[in-house]
Amino acid sequence: MPATLRTLLHRADLRLHLRTGTESDLLDAPLSWLHSSDLADPTPFLAAGQGLLTTGTQFGTDADVSAEMVDAYVARLRDRGLVTLGFGTEVVRAGTPEALVAACERHGLPLVEVPYETSFIAVAQANADAVARDANARNAWALSAQRAISLAAMRPDGLGATIAELSHQLDGWVGLIDVSGRLDRSHPVDGVTADDLALVQGQALRLLRAGQRASLPVATQHTGFTLQTLGSGGHLSGVLAIANESALDQAGREVVTSVIALAGLALQQNTELARARGLLRTGLLTMLSVGDPEVVDRTSREVWGPLPVEPVRIAAVDVSDHDLDTVVDLLELWVQDRPGQLFFAVDDALFLCVTADHVGLVEDLVARFDLRAGLSDGAAYRSFGRARTEAVQALDRRREGRPGITEFGDLAREGVLAHLAHVDVDAGAVARAFLAPLVEHDAAAGTELTRTVRAWLEENCEYDRTAQSLGIHRHTARARVEHAGRLLERDLSVFATRADLWAAFVVTDQGR
Numbered sequence: 001m002p003a004t005l006r007t008l009l010h011r012a013d014l015r016l017h018l019r020t021g022t023e024s025d026l027l028d029a030p031l032s033w034l035h036s037s038d039l040a041d042p043t044p045f046l047a048a049g050q051g052l053l054t055t056g057t058q059f060g061t062d063a064d065v066s067a068e069m070v071d072a073y074v075a076r077l078r079d080r081g082l083v084t085l086g087f088g089t090e091v092v093r094a095g096t097p098e099a100l101v102a103a104c105e106r107h108g109l110p111l112v113e114v115p116y117e118t119s120f121i122a123v124a125q126a127n128a129d130a131v132a133r134d135a136n137a138r139n140a141w142a143l144s145a146q147r148a149i150s151l152a153a154m155r156p157d158g159l160g161a162t163i164a165e166l167s168h169q170l171d172g173w174v175g176l177i178d179v180s181g182r183l184d185r186s187h188p189v190d191g192v193t194a195d196d197l198a199l200v201q202g203q204a205l206r207l208l209r210a211g212q213r214a215s216l217p218v219a220t221q222h223t224g225f226t227l228q229t230l231g232s233g234g235h236l237s238g239v240l241a242i243a244n245e246s247a248l249d250q251a252g253r254e255v256v257t258s259v260i261a262l263a264g265l266a267l268q269q270n271t272e273l274a275r276a277r278g279l280l281r282t283g284l285l286t287m288l289s290v291g292d293p294e295v296v297d298r299t300s301r302e303v304w305g306p307l308p309v310e311p312v313r314i315a316a317v318d319v320s321d322h323d324l325d326t327v328v329d330l331l332e333l334w335v336q337d338r339p340g341q342l343f344f345a346v347d348d349a350l351f352l353c354v355t356a357d358h359v360g361l362v363e364d365l366v367a368r369f370d371l372r373a374g375l376s377d378g379a380a381y382r383s384f385g386r387a388r389t390e391a392v393q394a395l396d397r398r399r400e401g402r403p404g405i406t407e408f409g410d411l412a413r414e415g416v417l418a419h420l421a422h423v424d425v426d427a428g429a430v431a432r433a434f435l436a437p438l439v440e441h442d443a444a445a446g447t448e449l450t451r452t453v454r455a456w457l458e459e460n461c462e463y464d465r466t467a468q469s470l471g472i473h474r475h476t477a478r479a480r481v482e483h484a485g486r487l488l489e490r491d492l493s494v495f496a497t498r499a500d501l502w503a504a505f506v507v508t509d510q511g512r
Contacts, residue, residue, distance in 0.1 A: 003031050003130035005084045005110055011126055017113040019096055020104050027110055029083045032131065034124040041076060048081025053120045055091040065097040074103040085109055086123060090116035160185050166259045173243040179329045181205040192243060196220045203227060204239035211236060281345035289388055293381035305339035308355040311378035315352040315362040316391035318372045327369060349395065366405055372398045375407045393429050408433065431504035437487040452480040457502050
């Protein structure tokens with residue numbers, strides 16, 4: 001039990017008598033120390049949370065004590081943060097001055113009458129003993145709590161058990177918020193309202209984005225919270241949130257510190273494991289790029305879940321070294337939450353492989369961290385290497401501008417000539433994508449659109465000469481060229497389109 005004025009009032013041997021109302025909250029406020037002084041203004045020597053004992057010499061020996069002087073005296077004590085005033089009777093005057101009682105009532109300062117038979121030293125000693133007992137009890141509690149938490153950390157789900165044990169020891173809600181701002185685990189599960197949790201998560205994200213170790217008190221309509229970051233500065237791994245209506249004392253802070261250390265260690269171990277998984281991801285990315293998706297899919301299913309269903313799109317993303325760990329941590333969580341929708345790995349850039357229907361994952365990542373990315377066209381896994389090259393080409397173009405996403409399909413639609421001035425862009429990749437609708441149609445339908453269009457360009461776009469060179473009717477030549485225009489979604493009567501088309505043939509040597 002903490003040392004309070006009520007504790008002293010319950011001591012029958014002290015025979016203290018409360019002269020003011022019994023409803024004051026200060027009766028149960030911690031009473032850290034009791035001083036005795038008859039100075040007119042003892043406040044320079046006092047601190048908040050303490051009490052004062054006086055015989056009233058400073059009020060004079062007159063029968064009628066000045067109400068104004070007493071009121072000013074009590075006001076100073078209250079402003080200083082004192083929680084009680086004890087008046088020793090029968091030393092200077094009999095009984096307690098009514099002016100002092102009235103002033104204490106007005107300012108809400110509990111007033112205790114100390115009889116002549118009870119020395120101030122006895123009252124101060126009784127309070128000091130209560131303070132010492134409370135400190136010893138809190139230290140014993142802290143030791144017991146830390147032992148229980150250490151044992152909890154050794155259970156299979158050590159981190160979850162640690163959170164639950166801390167909640168039990170503090171008799172309040174405790175939550176762990178991950179790097180994405182999501183509530184990873186808590187105890188009790190429904191221990192806070194949705195509004196309070198949303199506010200806590202928002203403040204936790206603010207701490208995580210700052211990237212430095214910090215502690216932050218957060219007040220809501222219902223209660224108060226203490227937020228403490230986990231991990232080292234520059235690579236935070238989460239935030240510990242503790243609901244506490246009042247500030248934690250020293251013993252409580254020591255227990256929380258031990259949990260922070262244990263949670264930080266557990267998360268650090270997770271980080272080391274994540275690094276090993278990252279190396280595995282990079283190896284699997286290389287295998288996908290050289291066309292071996294079966295082995296990769298089997299491995300991925302054992303560790304993360306199935307690969308995204310083809311056709312897939314590949315994103316190449318620029319991420320700074322400062323943000324890379326945080327981005328990877330977030331992607332690991334997304335993979336767990338969205339099995340079969342995302343695969344990622346870090347190589348010369350960060351690469352994401354997503355289903356064609358889940359490009360929004362790339363958009364969310366780019367928007368959250370203000371990144372630059374290139375996005376390939378849809379592809380089967382057998383064409384993964386080509387799609388990866390397309391993503392890199394698109395990223396190279398995006399690097400020239402603001403953060404955001406450049407799609408390789410947009411580059412292809414710009415034409416080949418538009419990219420020849422960009423030394424970092426593979427014009428061959430752009431040209432192949434430009435001609436792909438014709439080449440793929442010919443392969444699927446057994447037509448000769450690509451050869452016909454090239455011959456048409458070589459014959460200065462004259463249908464008669466094209467028909468003669470191919471040995472076909474001129475109407476057939478015209479029909480093939482018009483069909484090619486529809487597949488390419490281009491107007492082949494425009495010179496710029498013809499120039500782009502001819503450049504694509506020259507770069508790729510298609511149609512021969």
